[in-house]
Amino acid sequence: DSMVAHYTAAKRKRSEDAYSPGGVAGKRPDRAVIVYCQKLREYFGDVPIAIGGLEASLRRFAHYDYWDDTVRASILLDSGADILMYGMGEHQIKEICTRLADGEDIRNIHDVRGTCYLTEPVNTPLGAAQCPSFEQVRDNKLEYAKAVKIQYDWQDEVYGKTIIQRHGKMMLVQNPPAYSLTTEELDYIYSLPYTRAIHPSYESQGGVPGIEEVRFSITHNRGCFGYCNFCSIALHQGRRITVRSEESVLKEAERITQMPDFKGYIHDVGGPTANFRHTSCEKQLSKGLCMGKKCLAPTPCPALKADHTEYLAMLRKIRKIKGIKKVFIRSGIRYDYLMKDKNDEFIRELILHHVSGQLKVAPEHCSAVVLDKMGKPHIEAYKAFQKRFYEITKGMDKEQYLVPYLMSSHPGSTLNEAIELALFLKENKIRPEQVQDFYPTPGTISTAMFYAEVDPYTMEKVYVPKTPKEKAMQRALLQYFRPQNRDIVLEALKKAGRRDLIGSSPKCLVEDYAQKNTPQKGGNASKKNAVGRKPDKPDNRRTGGKQIGGKHNQPSQNRNGNKNSGRRGH
Numbered sequence: 001d002s003m004v005a006h007y008t009a010a011k012r013k014r015s016e017d018a019y020s021p022g023g024v025a026g027k028r029p030d031r032a033v034i035v036y037c038q039k040l041r042e043y044f045g046d047v048p049i050a051i052g053g054l055e056a057s058l059r060r061f062a063h064y065d066y067w068d069d070t071v072r073a074s075i076l077l078d079s080g081a082d083i084l085m086y087g088m089g090e091h092q093i094k095e096i097c098t099r100l101a102d103g104e105d106i107r108n109i110h111d112v113r114g115t116c117y118l119t120e121p122v123n124t125p126l127g128a129a130q131c132p133s134f135e136q137v138r139d140n141k142l143e144y145a146k147a148v149k150i151q152y153d154w155q156d157e158v159y160g161k162t163i164i165q166r167h168g169k170m171m172l173v174q175n176p177p178a179y180s181l182t183t184e185e186l187d188y189i190y191s192l193p194y195t196r197a198i199h200p201s202y203e204s205q206g207g208v209p210g211i212e213e214v215r216f217s218i219t220h221n222r223g224c225f226g227y228c229n230f231c232s233i234a235l236h237q238g239r240r241i242t243v244r245s246e247e248s249v250l251k252e253a254e255r256i257t258q259m260p261d262f263k264g265y266i267h268d269v270g271g272p273t274a275n276f277r278h279t280s281c282e283k284q285l286s287k288g289l290c291m292g293k294k295c296l297a298p299t300p301c302p303a304l305k306a307d308h309t310e311y312l313a314m315l316r317k318i319r320k321i322k323g324i325k326k327v328f329i330r331s332g333i334r335y336d337y338l339m340k341d342k343n344d345e346f347i348r349e350l351i352l353h354h355v356s357g358q359l360k361v362a363p364e365h366c367s368a369v370v371l372d373k374m375g376k377p378h379i380e381a382y383k384a385f386q387k388r389f390y391e392i393t394k395g396m397d398k399e400q401y402l403v404p405y406l407m408s409s410h411p412g413s414t415l416n417e418a419i420e421l422a423l424f425l426k427e428n429k430i431r432p433e434q435v436q437d438f439y440p441t442p443g444t445i446s447t448a449m450f451y452a453e454v455d456p457y458t459m460e461k462v463y464v465p466k467t468p469k470e471k472a473m474q475r476a477l478l479q480y481f482r483p484q485n486r487d488i489v490l491e492a493l494k495k496a497g498r499r500d501l502i503g504s505s506p507k508c509l510v511e512d513y514a515q516k517n518t519p520q521k522g523g524n525a526s527k528k529n530a531v532g533r534k535p536d537k538p539d540n541r542r543t544g545g546k547q548i549g550g551k552h553n554q555p556s557q558n559r560n561g562n563k564n565s566g567r568r569g570h
Contacts, residue, residue, distance in 0.1 A: 092114045119171050224237070
């Protein structure tokens with residue numbers, strides 16, 4: 001999304017853009033889809049316009065826009081496009097192009113799965129699931145939450161319905177999702193002669209930084225049944241897993257080895273979640289994925305089939321290809337799914353062959369209250385994985401570490417939950433170098449909670465930290481050990497009534513030097529107290545770029561300066 005690309009979660013302009021020449025920010029306009037469509041209309045008049053991609057896909061319904069802090073209409077209205085293709089779009093674009101080539105008017109193409117269009121209400125399809133209108137969701141937050149639930153409930157290629165939402169005098173119609181590509185179709189798409197390079201015109205401008213992480217990477221799957229509430233994959237790619245054949249993946253790996261600047265390192269063999277290689281259960285192939293339920297959270301479904309056999313066999317064959325020195329997995333591992341597999345082979349080979357110093361995983365939080373709002377497993381799943389990871393690592397005499405991704409200020413997180421997470425980090429000797437504030441991106445369930453302040457699936461009230469001050473407090477608590485955060489952490493602890501965590505005892509998060517230096521009654525303060533104590537440097541115990549984390553020293557980067565092993569298997 002162009003707005004996510006241009007602005008941080010604090011709505012500050014980003015200084016870099018990994019997808020632009022030279023990494024220079026500001027090359028693309030804000031709300032790029034709208035701007036480009038308007039320019040096409042200006043210069044080409046009544047030319048057929050079909051829009052797609054993530055920005056169009058996630059803004060297909062009336063949606064809360066964090067940057068305007070308001071509910072905007074479907075991007076179909078604002079852009080003036082004729083039809084919107086949501087999801088990955090291969091089926092849609094082929095059918096639309098074929099029908100346009102046959103002379104059909106794009107304004108009459110209303111029956112393609114995976115598309116949205118506008119029509120007069122009198123032409124609304126029968127049997128559709130109706131959302132509250134744009135005007136209703138704009139003016140009433142509870143109606144907005146209801147609309148989001150309807151939109152998610154019917155996003156299934158097996159039982160999904162047409163969804164409609166009135167916008168003024170027009171009706172927005174979303175046809176059911178396109179069918180997932182078959183393995184044969186995926187193999188064909190990935191066999192096409194991609195250059196795996198940027199356009200030559202960008203070379204003189206410094207190249208495009210974003211290409212470096214993907215040009216030596218392989219995508220083996222699509223979709224994600226992890227279904228985290230803050231993630232957009234369910235509304236875009238869908239929850240159903242589809243995969244390429246082993247033969248197709250091996251051929252791509254062999255093609256990569258022929259690239260002149262390939263150094264022997266495959267950066268990733270993954271997808272939305274690397275270790276999903278088949279559907280979560282057999283039932284979903286004929287019945288669809290369970291409406292309103294999650295396969296993994298808060299605990300794995302009894303019907304879940306956790307099996308890494310096929311993925312592991314494929315990785316072994318890639319490792320044997322001539323010219324390949326190392327195969328990394330960086331796109332994210334679902335550790336809860338991994339721990340459900342009774343066979344230890346995958347985790348052992350993951351640690352032995354596919355981690356370059358550190359493995360990044362995404363527990364996100366430790367509070368059950370917050371994790372439930374995130375749609376994530378409870379922290380016990382992470383603890384079990386952490387224990388097993390270090391047991392195996394120690395047994396192999398390898399120096400490798402876990403780096404947990406953490407999120408502050410997600411809906412449901414009060415200061416008390418942020419403090420709970422700070423204490424968890426302290427107990428486990430984890431000192432995160434980076435913390436992600438929750439970012440209300442278009443179309444997610446968590447964004448609906450942020451805006452409406454209710455859970456769309458229960459309609460229960462949800463606490464939402466919204467002020468810059470509280471969000472800064474929650475973020476600072478996760479890095480309580482930094483001297484520059486001491487004052488705001490003190491303020492947060494006092495506000496939450498947790499003065500028991502202020503002091504010098506092992507259980508405390510920070511010391512209050514101002515209080516410590518206050519002269520005592522009946523006597524003079526010591527010279528040391530009068531001038532104040534110099535703040536301690538954070539105990540990163542750095543040796544060769546390592547820091548404390550997960551009860552073990554953790555390197556912040558590998559020796560090549562690469563951040564490795566996985567963002568983000570939600």
